[in-house]
Amino acid sequence: MHIQFFGAAGEVTGSRHLLEGEINGQSFKFMIDYGMFQGGRDADDKNLADLPFNPAEIDFVILTHAHIDHSGLLPRLSAQGFKGPIYCIPATEALIKILLLDSAHIQENDFERAERKQKLGKWRGELPTVLYSVKQATECLSQIKRYDYGQVYEPIPGIEAHFRNAGHILGSAIAVIDVQEDKNKKRIVASGDLGMFGSLLMPDPDLIESADILLVESTYGDRLHRSLKETEEELVTVITETMRHGGNIVMPAFAVGRVQEIILLLVSLVKNGRLPHLNIWVDSPMATAATHLTEKFLEDLDEESQDVYAWYQKNLSAVNLKFVADVEESKALNRIKGGAIIISASGMCEAGRIVHHLRWNPPDSQNAIVMTGFQAMGTLGRRLVDKSPMVKVMGKEISVKASVHTIGGLSAHADQAGLLRWLRGFKKAPGKVFIIHGEEKAAHNFAAIIKDELQWEHVITPERGNLFPI
Ligand SMILES: [Zn+2]
Incomplete structure (x- = not known):
């Protein structure tokens, strides 16, 4: 053989x-x-x-x-x-x-x-x-x-x-x-x-x-990765600070796996009293499909995730989790001036609805952009991680005044x-x-x-x- x-x-x-x-x-x-x-x-x-x-x-x-x-x-x-x-x-x-x-x-x-x-x-x-x-x-x-x-x-x-x-x-x-x-x-x-x-x-x-x-x-x-505990600390700090200043948080994430992990992490932080009531929008058709599919295969997940999910089912009002249906609704998110967590694909910020969110949110200093995955050289995501003061989005130069954070422990x-x-x-x-x-x-x-x-x-x-x- x-x-x-x-x-x-x-x-x-x-x-x-x-x-x-x-x-x-x-x-x-x-x-x-x-x-x-x-x-x-x-x-x-x-x-x-x-x-x-x-x-x-x-x-x-x-x-x-x-x-x-x-x-x-x-x-x-x-x-x-x-x-x-x-x-x-x-x-x-x-x-x-x-x-x-x-x-x-x-x-x-x-x-x-x-x-x-x-x-x-x-x-x-x-x-x-x-x-x-x-x-x-x-x-x-x-x-x-x-x-x-x-x-x-x-x-x-x-x-x-x-x-x-x-x-x-x-x-x-x-x-x-x-x-x-x-x-x-x-x-x-x-x-x-x-x-x-x-x-x-x-x-x-x-x-x-x-x-x-x-x-x-x-x-x-x-x-070696950073620990999940450190990741939680970082997220709690970024979200608490941004909410206090009335800003939005944009999180580009890979549609399959990462988006679901972030949702669970956020819900678990609310469950444990580390974060207040959250307004989360998931703006990606593929991430939405993958999340609904994950719900169908719950028994394949970690027991801790299953507990968080069960808690959320009993406390639906603790987190306002919305799946954005169409492009019009997606565009409407750009009018929200604060208090929103927008999770969108693609992971490297190169295509899809995330690009629109990265057109409208970076110029505002009270907003935050939280990167959650590997960003390859030459991508918009990488330029954000590298803290470029200006980035080109949809053919326009945008100044980045929002804070940019890289969360390392989600892999x-x-x-x-x-x-x-x-x-x-x-x-x-x-x-x-x-x-x-x-x-x-x-x-x-x-x-x-x-x-x-x-x-x-x-x-x-x-x-x-x-x-x-x-
Ligand atoms: Zn793989």
């Missing part, structure tokens, strides 16, 4: 790993995740690159969670001939229905807009890439097979698999795959993305006791300490450990720490395209 890495090797996005082997003379091929490359100039090229395998020969895909960098190229794989099942947790199916269709919509819209401009002579260069259509994304969704955490399934004779909770986002899983190769049984464990221990929204990642082959993520393999990923804690759950060193899903520096540093602290020997940081016998 061998494994080949086609993404998330020396980088964070594009998770897709091919496993190939033979059972009783029958060859098999399957993928763990099939994600999109995101950000960076060459992401398009990587997404479009010719495949060194025939998609029709892939027997099945095991999907660890819904994030686009793990699921985003599935419709393309299906359109190219993959006909097998895609295994995932029920909540992941519900989430990718939203995420993949949205991704396809955006691609189609961008293309059509560019094409219209081209006809008018207003478009230079190549038209934007469409990796798949809405129709193809819809067709791919019919290949999904759902299994709950702990439920064993048998994709092909000789391979048994099950999911464990990764505590990262709703439906996120660690994949445990047992392959009966001739006389040898090999256990492959793929961590997927691992959540933080002690996070409010999600339960702790399940510990796994044994693996022959381990794939572990390393997004924050070289960093859907375990930090170095969390990752090590998870690795210590293994009773003995796995035969081979592949460090994936981290930028080169993070992956290499984390590999060194594992060798040093856990005394594990076979720790490998693969590069894209690398193939290893296992």
Whole structure:
């Protein structure tokens, strides 16, 4: 049997790993995740690159969670001939229905807009890439097979698999795959993305006791997060101060996971008497959909979250939580002169309704902008974090007089300490450990720490395209 890495090797996005082997003379091929490359100039090229395998020969895909960098190229794989099942947790199916269709919509819209401009002579260069259509994304969704955490399934004779909770986002899983190769049984464990221990929204990642082959993520393999307690303190201070001065608080956040975590955190702070009655507007159709979906899968959340939710159901008037329905209502929020908390996507402030809020709120010194996630270079979010006095929003120069805060402790990923804690759950060193899903520096540093602290020997940081016998 061998494994080949086609993404998330020396980088964070594009998770897709091919496993190939033979059972009783029958060859098999399957993928763990099939994600999109995101950000960076060459992401398009990587997404479009010719495949060194025939998609029709892939027997099945095991999907660890819904994030686009793990699921985003599935419709393309299906359109190219993959006909097998895609295994995932029920909540992941519900989430990718939203995420993949949205991704396809955006691609189609961008293309059509560019094409219209081209006809008018207003478009230079190549038209934007469409990796798949809405129709193809819809067709791919019919290949999904759902299994709950702990439920064993048998994709092909000789391979048994099950999911464990990764505590990262709703439906996120660690994949445990047992392959009966001739006389040898090999256990492959793929961590997927691992959540933080002690996070409010999600339960702790399940510990796994044994693996022959381990794939572990390393997004924050070289960093430590601030504690949730510190984050709460920061939020309480910012909100109390801003409210006292009669300002608004604008919080850009990722629609899936982060928005729900912030809502729960705010409600829990009201519940504990740390904050007064709040007026919260959630202004993002995707965040609204993801929040309603989270309510449907409450039992998958951390017990603490379930308690906060139950309290809120009995004390609905303690927090005025509104989901903004349409663009008109969204624009009306710009007329609120104080006392509002506006949570909106996208996370990096580049598109969507958040842009309007960042057009109207920054010039006012009593307002506050609270950044809650990673902001890539070159984005409006990053310029705000870097405290630029002027930023360009919707083609206009805006002066930033509002205070800008960065809340560091909300992360859907375990930090170095969390990752090590998870690795210590293994009773003995796995035969081979592949460090994936981290930028080169993070992956290499984390590999060194594992060798040093856990005394594990076979720790490998693969590069894209690398193939290893296992
Ligand atoms: Zn993820």
